[in-house]
Amino acid sequence: MYEQVAHSLLNDILNRIKPEICQQDLRHFYTRLGANFYAIHSLLEKLYGDRADFNQQAQSLVETMAKKYIKRSAKLRQLDLAREKDYNWFLSQKWVGMALYCQGFADDLTGLRERLNYFQELGVNLVHVMPIMPCPEGSSDGGYAISDFHEIDPQVGTLQDLIGLADEMRERDILLVLDVVVNHTSNHHYWAQEARAGDSIYQDYYYTFETRTVPDMFEQSMPEIFPETAPGNFTWDEEMGRWVMTVFNDFQWDLNYSNPAVLIEMLNIILFWANQGADILRLDAVAFLWKKIGSTCQNEREAHLILQLLKDCCQVTAPGVLFIAEAIVAPVEVIKYFGEDAVIAKECEIAYNATFMALLWDAVATKNARLLNQGIKSLPVKLERATWLNYVRCHDDIGLGFDDRDILLCDYRPARHRKFLIDYFTGQFADSHARGLPFGQNEKTGDARISGSLASLAGLERALEIGAERGIDDAIKLILLLHGMIMSFGGIPLLYYGDALGTLNDDSYRSDPHKMGDTRWVHRPSINWETAARRNIPGSVEYKIFSALKRMIAVRKEITVFADFNNRELIEVENPHLFVFGRYNLNNQAGRVLIVANFNDRPQHLDVADLGTWAPQYGRFVDLYKGESPDVFKKSLVIPGFGFYWLSES
Secondary structure, rough: OOOOHHHHHHHHHHHHHHHHHOOOOOOOHHHHHHHHHHHHHHHHHHHOOOOHHHHHHHHHHHHHHHHHHHHHHHHHHHHHHHHHOOOOOHOOOOOOOOEEEEHHHHHOOHHHHHHHHHHHHOOOOOOEEEEHHHHHOOOHHHHOOOOOOOOOOOOOHHHHHHHHHHHHHHHHOOOOEEEEEEEEEEEOOOHHHHHHHOOOOHHOOEEOOOOHHHEEEHHHOOOOOOOOEEOOOEEEEOOOOOEEOOOOOOOOEEEEEOOHHHHHHHHHHHHHHHOOOOEEEEEHHHOOOOOOOOOOOOOHHHHHHHHHHHHHHHHOOOOOEEEEEOOOOOHHHHHHOOOOOOOOOOOOOOOOHHHHHHHHHHHHHOOOOOOHHHHOOOOOOOOOEEEEEEOOOOOOOOOOOHHHHHHOOOOOOOHHHHHHHHHHHOOOOOOOOOOOOEOOOOOOOOOOOEOOOOOHHHOOHHHHHHHHHHHHHHHHHHHHHHHHHHHOOOOEEEEEHHHHHHOOOHHHHHOOOOOOOOHHHHHHHOOOOOHHHHOOOOOOOHHHHHHHHHHHHHHHOOOHHHHHOEEEEOOOOOOOEEEEEEEEOEEEOOOEEEEEOOOOOOOOOHHHHHHHHHOOOOOEEEEEOOOEOOOOOOEEEEEEEOEEEEEEEO
């Protein structure tokens, strides 16, 4: 878009650009910069237009983009061009992801490269390697307290190891996802160390204060993220002699994005990792990017402007790279991280569907789909060119952030229902077989979250201990049911490492002084590859889960209506134990698939008349997953306990 003020500023910037930059071949860069600069200028002006150094900051921003474009390899530039042409590539049903800790999965990057066959065997073609940057031992927050944004943790490998891994993954058509922690740094980071030494430039990279006056004003409205282990939102730093904002842990200093130098530094870091071969970058804790007195300091409008600016800049330098928004917030808020008032995503193309994850676990505990159905009705429609990341389990805790209105509509009392869920998944409820642990308990409110591996939460650990064959079978069915939902719902399914093998809770963290205070380490295992080899032994638990998921993934990739184009319809039925929805082609009725899930351990029936236009018109249903027709009794579908169907009319 042409606009005189922005055009004039861009001309001034290009006239002042350094010779070592302008002498390079920047044809595609200039084309994209021209197309995006009005938006970039507008966003930059909204955020920082009142600063005397605004033009200087704009110059620095453009030069940062240009320098990183020059360093981008020819292969990656070609990939950018291909993805620009096939701009809906990531909405395809062919993508299936897995998130993992490199050290837990394969010791290091070299080991991970040697295990690439595992992903292809299972059918996974998107791998999220969680943080591999250096963190102080004992103060790492699971890898999210970064002390150097441009290096690899030596225990994991080197930059060359990562580049080699990315190259081979690209040859195998496997996408690489890496993290960039955008909200905070470790207190061991260079910027923090300079701030501690009294450098006012770097003190302005953070929120630091001489007295408690301003922090106390913030604290009046800011919630506590980790009330059990890190109460409050500010920490006194003795060496610096100042209070510093630490929303997560006292060793994680929040970055001050009201300073444009911080934004430009972070853009430089994002483009650095894009140039190492990342296809997708997961931006951590994006909801917290802007702090404002009198607010919760989450989901502020300026946080969205920052993300829009980072996305526009990335589209100039590395347009083939996508962003994931790690925003575990209410549905009405999370949807905004795709970008508002747009068709295409102008912030992040992908966001975690934490609501769907939590609703699935509610259905597991209650053995009915009442809240699941109600919660899905409240889930806003996403943008056309954006998609969900659907998951059952991740490296983090399971939060119970349901909307109280939805809980009330299901005739539950919000506080009592959450207490029931906590008791259920920590094994305190009489009929529960789950072996989870509480995390982040807040004694003031009674709130808590849940830790535990998928298999242990599903009852497999208990069943194996007591040798209950029925319990083992039910746990496996439940594991497959949950995956059947994330595979078919619409978006990119993201498996968690170990789940395809039925990995149980890992209690070894209790003997590690750096981990023993954080129950989330119970579900961050080290894969035993001798045990994993049992996936090839028919009859073993590992075989039953792995082979079923392998089939599920293969079938998903063949079902074109599972591509994510807002082509899902929730179907309300009389039976409260069932979750039913349909996937369809936008242009015609051909190829429709009906998904039916039973969250009760006993068989349930579904009256075909309840399906309306989704009832078979001419033939009968065939389950695409199992390749057989489901049982029908007196015009009712019979769904086995913890069973599901992907139904197509034959």
